[in-house]
Amino acid sequence: MSLWALAMTLAFVAAAMALSIWQRLGLEKDMVVAAVRATVQLLAIGYVLKFVFHVDHAALTAAMVLLMSVVAADNASRRGQGLAGRFWRVWVAVMATEIATQGFLLAARVIPPEPAYVIPISGMIIGNAMVASALFLNRLRGEAQARRDEMTVLLSLGATPRQASRAVVKAAVKASMIPTIDSTKTMGLVQLPGMMTGQIIAGADPIKAVRYQLLIVFALIASAAITTMVLGALTYGRLFNQHQQPVV
Amino acid sequence: MLKDVRGAVRAATIVTVVGPSGAGKSTLLALCNLMQTPDAGEVWVWEREVRQWPLRALRRRVGLVMQQPVMLPGTVYDNLAAAARLHGEPEPDGRALLDLVGLPWDLLPRPAAELSGGQKQRIALARTLANRPDILLLDEATSALDRASAAVVEALVVRLVRERGMTVLWVTHDLAQARRISDEMWLVVDGRVVEQGPTAAFFDGPQTEWGRRFLLGQADLGQTGTEGDAGR
Structure with a gap:
C-alpha cells in the first residue's frame, strides 16, 4: 500500500x-x-x-516480550480498585501464560524460534491475557461483594480464605473466559480474524493463513484459562484481612 | 462500637445478651470468634486470646449463627454437610440434624434458597451444630420462628448445654425467652454492658436505671445517665 x-x-x-x-x-x-x-x-x-x-537476537526478542507484558499488566491492573498489589500479580499471571503457551509452541516446533514469529504471536497472547485479567479483576470484586455473606458463613464454619472464596473466584474466571470462547465460536462466520486477514491481504495462501489463525485461536483459549486461574490463585487472598475476615 | 466491656461467661451456661437495636450485641458475638477484630482490648476463649488461636480451630469450636440466615448454594443437605466438606470429614447424618431442629426429612434434597425464613434459621443452626462447636453464639436465632418452633430450638439448646456442656451466648430481643432459658443476662446499651448478673435477679430487681427502663420497654435507653446505677 x-x-x-x-x-x-x-x-x-x-x-x-x-x-x-x-x-x-x-x-x-x-x-x-x-x-x-x-x-x-x-x-x-x-x-x-x-x-x-x-x-535477530534472543535477548532483544525477550526484551520486547517483557516490555509488552509490563504494559499489559499496567493496563489491566487499573481494574480491581481496592485490591492491593494488583500490578505484579497481573504481570506474573501474564508472564506465566506467555511462558506456558509460547514455550509449548517453540518446544513442539510449531513455530520457529524467530522474532518474526515469536513477537507477533506473543503480542496476541499477552493482549488476550491482558483483557482476560482486566475482566477477571473487575468481576472478582463484584462477585466478592455480592457473595460476602456466603463467604462470612463459610469462614465462620472454619473455612480457609481459599475455600471461602472458591465460588467467587470460579465465577470471575468463568465470566472472564466467556468473551474468548464466544469469539472463538463465531470465528470465520461473523468476523475474519485480524492476523488471517492481514496475511491474506499480504498475499499468503488462505489455507496457510487459516492454519496460523487456528494456532492463535487455540493458544488464546489456553491463554485466557491460564491467566485467569493463575490470577485467581494470586488474588483471592486479597479479599480477606489478616484475621480472615472479608474486606471487600 | 463497644466500650469498656468486661465480663466472663462460665462454661456450660447460657448467657443471653439483651438491649436495644444497634447497641452492639451482634458485634459482641462477632468478636468471640474473630469475625470482627477488637480495636482495643482482648477477648479470651479458654486459655487463649482469640488472635492467638489458629483461626480454623477457633471458628470450629466457637460456632456462630448469624442474624440473617444466609443459605449456601445447593440443597438443604449441602448446607448441613458444608462444615464436614470444608474439613474433609465424613458426611453428617442429615436426618438426625433435621430432627434436632424439628424439621421434616423431606427438606433434605430441596434447594436451600427456597425455604421459608424460619426454616432457613433452623437450617443455619443445624449447619453450625454439625460442626460440633463447644461454644455457640446465637444472634436472634429464633426471631423468624413461631412460638412452637422457637420452643423446639430452646429445648435443643438447653439440652446441648446440660448434656454436652456447651456454652451459649445468645442475643435475643425476646425477654420472655431470655427469662426461660438463660442462667445469666447481660444488658448492652450504647456499646456498654451496663448490667450483668443472674437472670432471676435481673427480672426480680434490676440494679440499674437502664435495667429498670429496659424491662418497662422504654426504647430511649441511650439517654439514661452515664453511670450504671443512676437513679437508684
Missing part, C-alpha cells in the same frame, strides 16, 4: 468527526488524539520490529 493510499484512509476519521460534530457528541478531539496516537505508535513499533527482526 502506498503512503498516498494510506493517507486517503484518513477520510474515515474525517467522516467520523463530521458525524460527531453533526450529532454534537463532542468526540472530535478524542478521535484526532486516537488517530494520531495509533499512527505514531504503529509506525514506531513497525520500525522497532524491523530493527529487532534484522538483529
Whole structure:
C-alpha cells in the first residue's frame, strides 16, 4: 500500500468527526488524539520490529516480550480498585501464560524460534491475557461483594480464605473466559480474524493463513484459562484481612 | 462500637445478651470468634486470646449463627454437610440434624434458597451444630420462628448445654425467652454492658436505671445517665 493510499484512509476519521460534530457528541478531539496516537505508535513499533527482526537476537526478542507484558499488566491492573498489589500479580499471571503457551509452541516446533514469529504471536497472547485479567479483576470484586455473606458463613464454619472464596473466584474466571470462547465460536462466520486477514491481504495462501489463525485461536483459549486461574490463585487472598475476615 | 466491656461467661451456661437495636450485641458475638477484630482490648476463649488461636480451630469450636440466615448454594443437605466438606470429614447424618431442629426429612434434597425464613434459621443452626462447636453464639436465632418452633430450638439448646456442656451466648430481643432459658443476662446499651448478673435477679430487681427502663420497654435507653446505677 502506498503512503498516498494510506493517507486517503484518513477520510474515515474525517467522516467520523463530521458525524460527531453533526450529532454534537463532542468526540472530535478524542478521535484526532486516537488517530494520531495509533499512527505514531504503529509506525514506531513497525520500525522497532524491523530493527529487532534484522538483529535477530534472543535477548532483544525477550526484551520486547517483557516490555509488552509490563504494559499489559499496567493496563489491566487499573481494574480491581481496592485490591492491593494488583500490578505484579497481573504481570506474573501474564508472564506465566506467555511462558506456558509460547514455550509449548517453540518446544513442539510449531513455530520457529524467530522474532518474526515469536513477537507477533506473543503480542496476541499477552493482549488476550491482558483483557482476560482486566475482566477477571473487575468481576472478582463484584462477585466478592455480592457473595460476602456466603463467604462470612463459610469462614465462620472454619473455612480457609481459599475455600471461602472458591465460588467467587470460579465465577470471575468463568465470566472472564466467556468473551474468548464466544469469539472463538463465531470465528470465520461473523468476523475474519485480524492476523488471517492481514496475511491474506499480504498475499499468503488462505489455507496457510487459516492454519496460523487456528494456532492463535487455540493458544488464546489456553491463554485466557491460564491467566485467569493463575490470577485467581494470586488474588483471592486479597479479599480477606489478616484475621480472615472479608474486606471487600 | 463497644466500650469498656468486661465480663466472663462460665462454661456450660447460657448467657443471653439483651438491649436495644444497634447497641452492639451482634458485634459482641462477632468478636468471640474473630469475625470482627477488637480495636482495643482482648477477648479470651479458654486459655487463649482469640488472635492467638489458629483461626480454623477457633471458628470450629466457637460456632456462630448469624442474624440473617444466609443459605449456601445447593440443597438443604449441602448446607448441613458444608462444615464436614470444608474439613474433609465424613458426611453428617442429615436426618438426625433435621430432627434436632424439628424439621421434616423431606427438606433434605430441596434447594436451600427456597425455604421459608424460619426454616432457613433452623437450617443455619443445624449447619453450625454439625460442626460440633463447644461454644455457640446465637444472634436472634429464633426471631423468624413461631412460638412452637422457637420452643423446639430452646429445648435443643438447653439440652446441648446440660448434656454436652456447651456454652451459649445468645442475643435475643425476646425477654420472655431470655427469662426461660438463660442462667445469666447481660444488658448492652450504647456499646456498654451496663448490667450483668443472674437472670432471676435481673427480672426480680434490676440494679440499674437502664435495667429498670429496659424491662418497662422504654426504647430511649441511650439517654439514661452515664453511670450504671443512676437513679437508684
